[in-house]
Amino acid sequence: PEKLWGKVVDVAEKIKKLGEEDPRRIIHSLKVGLATTLVSFFYYIRPLYDGFGTNSIWAVLTVILVCEFSVGATLGKGLNRMLATLSAGALGIGVHFLATMSGETGQPIILGLFVFLIAATVTFARFIPAMKARYDYGLMIFILTFSMISLSSYRESDQVLDMAHERVTTIIIGSFTAIVICICICPVWIGENLNNLVANNMEKLGKSLEGFRVEYFNRPEERPSMDDKSFLQGYKSVLTSKDTEEAMVARWEVWHFRFGFRHPWKQYLKIGTLSRQCAYKVDALNSYLNTKSQTPSEFQSKIQEPCTKICSESGKALKELAVGLRKVMNQPTLVNLHIQHSKMAAENLKSLLNTTSVWKNDNLQEIIPTGAVALILVDIVPNDNLRLFTS
Amino acid sequence: PEKLWGKVVDVAEKIKKLGEEDPRRIIHSLKVGLATTLVSFFYYIRPLYDGFGTNSIWAVLTVILVCEFSVGATLGKGLNRMLATLSAGALGIGVHFLATMSGETGQPIILGLFVFLIAATVTFARFIPAMKARYDYGLMIFILTFSMISLSSYRESDQVLDMAHERVTTIIIGSFTAIVICICICPVWIGENLNNLVANNMEKLGKSLEGFRVEYFNRPEERPSMDDKSFLQGYKSVLTSKDTEEAMVARWEVWHFRFGFRHPWKQYLKIGTLSRQCAYKVDALNSYLNTKSQTPSEFQSKIQEPCTKICSESGKALKELAVGLRKVMNQPTLVNLHIQHSKMAAENLKSLLNTTSVWKNDNLQEIIPTGAVALILVDIVPNDNLRLFTS
Numbered sequence: 001p002e003k004l005w006g007k008v009v010d011v012a013e014k015i016k017k018l019g020e021e022d023p024r025r026i027i028h029s030l031k032v033g034l035a036t037t038l039v040s041f042f043y044y045i046r047p048l049y050d051g052f053g054t055n056s057i058w059a060v061l062t063v064i065l066v067c068e069f070s071v072g073a074t075l076g077k078g079l080n081r082m083l084a085t086l087s088a089g090a091l092g093i094g095v096h097f098l099a100t101m102s103g104e105t106g107q108p109i110i111l112g113l114f115v116f117l118i119a120a121t122v123t124f125a126r127f128i129p130a131m132k133a134r135y136d137y138g139l140m141i142f143i144l145t146f147s148m149i150s151l152s153s154y155r156e157s158d159q160v161l162d163m164a165h166e167r168v169t170t171i172i173i174g175s176f177t178a179i180v181i182c183i184c185i186c187p188v189w190i191g192e193n194l195n196n197l198v199a200n201n202m203e204k205l206g207k208s209l210e211g212f213r214v215e216y217f218n219r220p221e222e223r224p225s226m227d228d229k230s231f232l233q234g235y236k237s238v239l240t241s242k243d244t245e246e247a248m249v250a251r252w253e254v255w256h257f258r259f260g261f262r263h264p265w266k267q268y269l270k271i272g273t274l275s276r277q278c279a280y281k282v283d284a285l286n287s288y289l290n291t292k293s294q295t296p297s298e299f300q301s302k303i304q305e306p307c308t309k310i311c312s313e314s315g316k317a318l319k320e321l322a323v324g325l326r327k328v329m330n331q332p333t334l335v336n337l338h339i340q341h342s343k344m345a346a347e348n349l350k351s352l353l354n355t356t357s358v359w360k361n362d363n364l365q366e367i368i369p370t371g372a373v374a375l376i377l378v379d380i381v382p383n384d385n386l387r388l389f390t391s
Numbered sequence: 392p393e394k395l396w397g398k399v400v401d402v403a404e405k406i407k408k409l410g411e412e413d414p415r416r417i418i419h420s421l422k423v424g425l426a427t428t429l430v431s432f433f434y435y436i437r438p439l440y441d442g443f444g445t446n447s448i449w450a451v452l453t454v455i456l457v458c459e460f461s462v463g464a465t466l467g468k469g470l471n472r473m474l475a476t477l478s479a480g481a482l483g484i485g486v487h488f489l490a491t492m493s494g495e496t497g498q499p500i501i502l503g504l505f506v507f508l509i510a511a512t513v514t515f516a517r518f519i520p521a522m523k524a525r526y527d528y529g530l531m532i533f534i535l536t537f538s539m540i541s542l543s544s545y546r547e548s549d550q551v552l553d554m555a556h557e558r559v560t561t562i563i564i565g566s567f568t569a570i571v572i573c574i575c576i577c578p579v580w581i582g583e584n585l586n587n588l589v590a591n592n593m594e595k596l597g598k599s600l601e602g603f604r605v606e607y608f609n610r611p612e613e614r615p616s617m618d619d620k621s622f623l624q625g626y627k628s629v630l631t632s633k634d635t636e637e638a639m640v641a642r643w644e645v646w647h648f649r650f651g652f653r654h655p656w657k658q659y660l661k662i663g664t665l666s667r668q669c670a671y672k673v674d675a676l677n678s679y680l681n682t683k684s685q686t687p688s689e690f691q692s693k694i695q696e697p698c699t700k701i702c703s704e705s706g707k708a709l710k711e712l713a714v715g716l717r718k719v720m721n722q723p724t725l726v727n728l729h730i731q732h733s734k735m736a737a738e739n740l741k742s743l744l745n746t747t748s749v750w751k752n753d754n755l756q757e758i759i760p761t762g763a764v765a766l767i768l769v770d771i772v773p774n775d776n777l778r779l780f781t782s
Contacts, residue, residue, distance in 0.1 A: 015515075030511050033507040033508070043542045044502075057543065064534050064535055065531070067514075115424075115427055117424070119455065120424030127416045148448055151431055151448065151451060152434075240631065240634070242634075280671055280674050283671050284674075284675040287675075367759070368758070368759060368766060369766060371763070375760060
């Protein structure tokens with residue numbers, strides 16, 4: 001029993017941490033609860049229930065299904081659900097009238113044929129990438145509503161118009177309830193999340209670059225004594241951020257308080273790609289941490305100054321950019337300064353590599369890895385990641 | 392009108408291509424159509440309809456919602472849906488009896504409170520990573536079913552047991568129909584897809600390595616004249632394959648004809664990680680393609696032989712591994728041979744780099760990039776990617 005209690009405490013602590021990490025999660029849960037309770041009044045209030053009857057349940061189900069964490073996702077699901085229900089309802093009624101015209105034996109055959117055809121073709125349409133990205137949920141609801149209306153019409157053909165009408169109305173009410181609550185109470189804009197993700201990634205890259213400088217170029221005694229070298233590894237999450245970023249491009253959040261109707265989604269994806277390219281280079285740099293000799297060679301001490309300058313100035317520029325991205329889109333002036341500094345350092349480094357005298361006393365085994373580090377650093381500097389902002 | 396016709400033809404061709412690329416998509420669409428038609432018989436056949444009435448629709452909706460492309464996803468959704476409906480139905484009935492005991496005014500308050508609490512807590516539970524991975528769909532269905540049963544019970548309290556019973560039965564029938572059709576007609580095992588993805592990625596890495604050899608070490612006149620250098624870029628899709636692979640780990644496909652109940656999902660993820668690490672190195676190699684001087688330096692021609700050997704032997708080993716992974720899990724013997732060869736070449740290259748005489752006539756600018764390429768190649772050879780299989 002003590003073991004069990006320990007486990008319960010463990011789980012409870014994890015859940016608490018989950019809420020503390022991002023309190024918006026708790027707010028979202030309460031929002032879903034509130035929205036569900038709101039549409040429950042269809043049941044509690046007699047006149048409302050008399051209007052919609054058992055179809056009231058669709059409003060409740062819609063709220064639960066449509067309420068998503070971010071405004072973008074909620075809008076997408078709500079609009080998809082409304083559009084699909086409307087169009088599928090209309091088609092279902094059309095097929096119902098077609099089927100009733102073909103007599104008692106013809107009716108189930110026509111209905112069955114249409115249900116099969118619609119289910120198969122719309123399922124196939126979900127494989128089309130352009131449809132999948134925007135309308136996947138809507139296509140599924142289209143099949144659902146069509147089957148529902150046309151099949152029900154077979155057994156209760158006098159009520160089919162009422163039923164279709166009530167389903168459409170309840171679903172519109174449910175979708176609007178979900179959307180209004182999602183937008184009005186502490187909204188989570190996915191555009192903001194994307195902005196923060198991209199900014200965090202740039203900051204991580206900057207920290208990793210500075211961390212690399214300390215690890216590679218400083219003597220052991222000069223390094224701050226830290227057991228935790230996680231800042232060095234920060235870039236690793238940037239390596240695999242592609243899918244997360246692409247999933248965050250919220251096609252349905254058409255308006256943004258910062259950008260109005262012209263949210264630069266594609267620019268964010270571009271910055272993401274460039275950040276990843278930068279992360280690959282940082283990964284290449286870090287692989288040289290192992291080959292590093294304990295005492296710096298003559299060659300290394302000669303190129304040390306421009307190299308450390310590139311690391312720290314580029315790192316600062318990246319961090320400044322991240323800060324700028326978080327606050328306002330205006331480009332902070334310090335970034336240009338840091339970029340200028342690192343460009344100068346890179347020129348410096350290049351000319352050092354061109355003078356042969358620097359390496360005459362060293363052996364190849366030490367020169368090549370150090371030189372490779374220098375080359376990668378030169379390559380990092382005129383990075384388009386930075387250019388995108390300065391232009 | 393001609394423009395429109397051109398567009399229609401364009402779209403039609405894209406759709407045709409989509410089907411030709413993977414004919415399983417067409418089969419899946421027909422399967423969904425068939426499953427939907429099958430459960431429609433609840434409506435067409437009088438005795439069946441008399442049994443379930445309007446609740447028959449839940450069987451139809453379940454089939455449409457549960458039928459997924461792969462067996463793993465279908466099983467996951469079907470089991471989630473059945474479990475969640477059962478447990479939420481039971482809880483809903485319990486709350487119904489609790490509410491009826493508290494009188495006419497107390498009933499809606501108790502119901503509202505429970506609906507709010509369940510909706511909020513279960514929504515929060517969806518944020519717990521372990522729950523999200525396996526039970527996300529089930530948690531949503533839990534809220535749905537609970538709200539449905541407990542709210543309906545308020546208005547039709549005499550029918551609540553019948554309703555809960557019918558909902559559970561129809562959903563079980565629908566889930567089983569979907570699962571049986573998904574498994575019995577041309578099943579798509581997600582484990583197979585994962586296997587193919589991992590094998591394809593290894594093959595791409597192998598091709599990219601060999602492509603690099605041709606581009607970097609061969610003279611322009613020796614290279615095959617190809618405009619299409621896509622084989623060089625093949626590794627790029629490996630860089631970002633993490634999320635795809637993780638999404639494919641089908642926790643619900645418990646049995647596999649090759650592995651029985653012990654499918655090595657984690658091993659696949661490990662190979663995936665190692666492939667990505669290898670891809671980062673190939674990316675680092677490819678960045679040196681630009682710095683390459685037109686005429687090979689003396690240093691380059693001296694280290695050329697072991698370098699090309701490493702490229703081609705490692706590439707062959709990767710391709711052999713991919714072939715082996717596709718056919719049977721037994722390790723093809725040729726792989727060991729190729730790994731032996733590339734290890735020997737790597738030793739060779741290392742000792743060449745240790746002899747200082749190889750570079751005395753060249754300048755630093757040419758030595759460093761070539762040397763860096765050599766170092767990365769040495770680093771690629773004892774790759775764990777390969778070791779995983781040989782051990």
